[in-house]
Amino acid sequence: MSKRVYTNAQDxxxxxxxxxxxxxxxxxxxxxxxxxxxELVRLKVKGLTCISNNAxxxxxxxxxxxxxxxVVKMISSYVGENAEFERQMLSGELEVExxxxxxxxxxxRAGGAGIPSFFTATGYGTEVAExxxxxxxxxxxxxxxxxxxxxFAYVKAWKGDKYGNLIFKGTARxxxxxxxxxxxxxxxxxxxxxxxGELDPNFIHTPGIFVQRIFEGVDYEKRIEQRTxxx
Amino acid sequence: xxxxxxxxxxxxxxxxxxxxxVNLGIGIPTLVANYIPEGVNVTLQSENGLLGMGPFPTExxxxxxxxxxxxxxxxxxxxxxxxxxSDSFAMIRGGHMDLTVLGAMExxxxxxxANWKIPGKMVKGMxxxxxxxxxxxxxxxxxTHANKHGKSKLLKQCSLPLxxxxxIKRVVTDxxxxxxENGSFVLRELAPGVSVEEVKSLTNxxxxxxxxxxxxxx
Numbered sequence: 117m118s119k120r121v122y123t124n125a126q127d128x129x130x131x132x133x134x135x136x137x138x139x140x141x142x143x144x145x146x147x148x149x150x151x152x153x154x155e156l157v158r159l160k161v162k163g164l165t166c167i168s169n170n171a172x173x174x175x176x177x178x179x180x181x182x183x184x185x186x187v188v189k190m191i192s193s194y195v196g197e198n199a200e201f202e203r204q205m206l207s208g209e210l211e212v213e214x215x216x217x218x219x220x221x222x223x224x225r226a227g228g229a230g231i232p233s234f235f236t237a238t239g240y241g242t243e244v245a246e247x248x249x250x251x252x253x254x255x256x257x258x259x260x261x262x263x264x265x266x267x268f269a270y271v272k273a274w275k276g277d278k279y280g281n282l283i284f285k286g287t288a289r290x291x292x293x294x295x296x297x298x299x300x301x302x303x304x305x306x307x308x309x310x311x312x313g314e315l316d317p318n319f320i321h322t323p324g325i326f327v328q329r330i331f332e333g334v335d336y337e338k339r340i341e342q343r344t345x346x347x
Numbered sequence: 348x349x350x351x352x353x354x355x356x357x358x359x360x361x362x363x364x365x366x367x368x369v370n371l372g373i374g375i376p377t378l379v380a381n382y383i384p385e386g387v388n389v390t391l392q393s394e395n396g397l398l399g400m401g402p403f404p405t406e407x408x409x410x411x412x413x414x415x416x417x418x419x420x421x422x423x424x425x426x427x428x429x430x431x432x433s434d435s436f437a438m439i440r441g442g443h444m445d446l447t448v449l450g451a452m453e454x455x456x457x458x459x460x461a462n463w464k465i466p467g468k469m470v471k472g473m474x475x476x477x478x479x480x481x482x483x484x485x486x487x488x489x490x491t492h493a494n495k496h497g498k499s500k501l502l503k504q505c506s507l508p509l510x511x512x513x514x515i516k517r518v519v520t521d522x523x524x525x526x527x528e529n530g531s532f533v534l535r536e537l538a539p540g541v542s543v544e545e546v547k548s549l550t551n552x553x554x555x556x557x558x559x560x561x562x563x564x565x
Contacts, residue, residue: 143395143432144418146411169432196471206469214470217394218436218478225433238440238481241459241512244473274412286412286429287396293431321431338411344403344419 121278121309122331125155128303132156132268135163139224139269139295140178143169144341147288148177151305151333152270157181165189167264169220169291171201176339185209191264193217197341216244219261221294226263228297228326233262269299272333273322276306277315280324289321296326305333349521350538350563355489357382358519358536358563359448362487363389370394370439370479372449373417375489379448390426392444394435394475399427416475439475440482447483449476451490451515453505456531456552458515460488461507473510480511492520492549499551501525501532522546524563531555536563 122128129152138156142148156164157180164187171190172179181187182200189211195201204210215223216238226234235258239245249260271292274285282304284292296302304322309332350358356378363369363383370392371377383389391400393415400415401422408422415421423429438444451462460480463473480486493499501518516527523546524536531553534546539562547554 143416144414146395146414146418192472194472194474202469212470214472216473216477217432217475218440218482221432221436222440236440236481238478240481242477242509244477284429284431286410287393287414288412289429289431290396291432294433340409340411340414340420341418342414342420343409344421345409346403346405 120329122329124331125151125305125333128305128329128331129155129159131301132159132161134161136161136267137165138167139264139266139299140166140168141269141271141290141292141295142177143287143290145172145177145339147272147284147290147292148172149270149272149305150336151331152303153177153180156186157184160184160186162186163188165191167191167224167266167295169193169217171195171198173197173341174200176337182210189213191215191220193220219244221291223261223264224291224294224298227265228294231263233260235260265298265300266295267300269295269302271296271302271304273304273306275308275310275315276304276327276330277310277312277324278330279312280304280327280330281315281320282306282322282324282327283315283319284321293322296322301328302326303329305331307333307336348538348540353378353381354538354565355519355521357565358524359487359489360384363387363446365389367445368392368398368438368443369446369448370444370483372447372476372479374450376448376450377417392435392438393421394439396430396432396435397421397423397427398430399424401427436475436478439478442482442484444483445485447479447486448489449479449486451488451500452494453500453502453507454488454515454518455502455505456527457504458513458527459505460510460515461505462510464508466508476510480514486515486517488515488518490518490520492522492546499549501550501552503552522549533557534560536561538563539565
């Protein structure tokens with residue numbers, strides 16, 4: 117088995133360098149790779165391009181990396197709820213490429229599936245399409261979107277086995293499976309790491325072939341952005 | 348009198364059909380879920396990866412791993428299903444949603460919509476809005492007829508950066524229910540006590556009054 121099982125984030129993140137392109141799974145703060153982010157913050161690697169649907173909040177998630185000015189470019193679909201992000205964006209320190217959420221997801225999926233670019237109707241006639249090739253297909257206009265890959269993809273799953281097979285919980289799945297596909301090296305952190313055979317193959321979401329390194333994470337905070345309650 | 352946000356949602360809810368898959372945007376569209384007519388079963392999609400979204404949880408059922416696209420804690424229902432972002436947007440972009448309800452800053456008589464960016468202000472991003480307007484045939488816009496400065500949001504041509512082109516065919520505002528047909532707004536229903544003149548004066552785009560224009564009842 118060539119799968120590399122690591123004991124912690126510190127070992128698993130070996131090889132990260134300044135100026136790399138990273139993917140980070142999660143939607144809002146749900147399903148984010150907390151242990152990997154903590155380690156990236158500790159390592160203080162800089163000049164990073166981060167592909168992630170959101171940019172965390174000021175004091176959690178990617179927000180922690182922004183505080184140390186480790187990120188030079190964000191590729192996201194929605195970046196509200198982060199004052200430091202806003203400051204860096206408006207001052208020009210941080211380049212931001214905003215993409216439609218479905219286009220972002222498909223760019224990752226396509227990148228992982230060996231598809232270099234694809235046509236989509238989303239964004240046609242908007243500034244998202246500026247500078248991109250467009251084409252009429254069967255009477256409708258489409259935009260050619262290049263796919264995305266990353267030097268490292270960091271994903272977070274609920275359970276994983278030592279072959280890297282992953283199962284996600286709830287809506288913490290979100291971008292994690294497609295980013296796992298698109299990473300040249302994908303590092304999965306899981307809440308529970310089990311032996312091969314313990315996960316039912318019928319219920320595995322991400323096959324281990326997409327995962328190069330895996331470790332069991334610790335101290336999950338799982339912060340909630342909007343705690344909405346029915347009385 | 349102008350409709351409240353709840354009444355806008357209530358009017359939109361009357362357009363729901365049994366068995367539909369529906370995506371509700373943030374704000375007024377979310378309220379539509381509170382007025383689903385009796386006997387009508389719709390499945391709500393949350394684009395972060397959930398079909399069959401239930402109400403907010405009780406305190407003891409709060410789960411950080413179960414949120415909606417507005418990042419609010421939610422619940423599932425019997426028959427709910429979870430999926431990844433790419434599958435979620437395959438549902439949206441592949442034309443599988445029966446209805447999308449979303450808010451807007453501006454719409455125009457050509458069916459263009461702008462709802463994600465004001466130049467010079469902090470841009471938060473379009474999220475899934477561009478996918479939803481490009482991928483759904485049936486869209487209802489929920490918004491106020493005028494902005495907070497009293498300026499019409501129903502224009503000849505949108506002035507803000509677009510979210511989508513030629514995709515909007517129906518809008519429910521606090522003053523009226525209108526369709527967009529052949530390059531103009533068509534006034535179909537008036538909010539109770541609101542006059543045709545009032546709607547005309549707050550509609551910047553071309554406006555046609557339908558022969559059978561009527562007053563909404565609540």
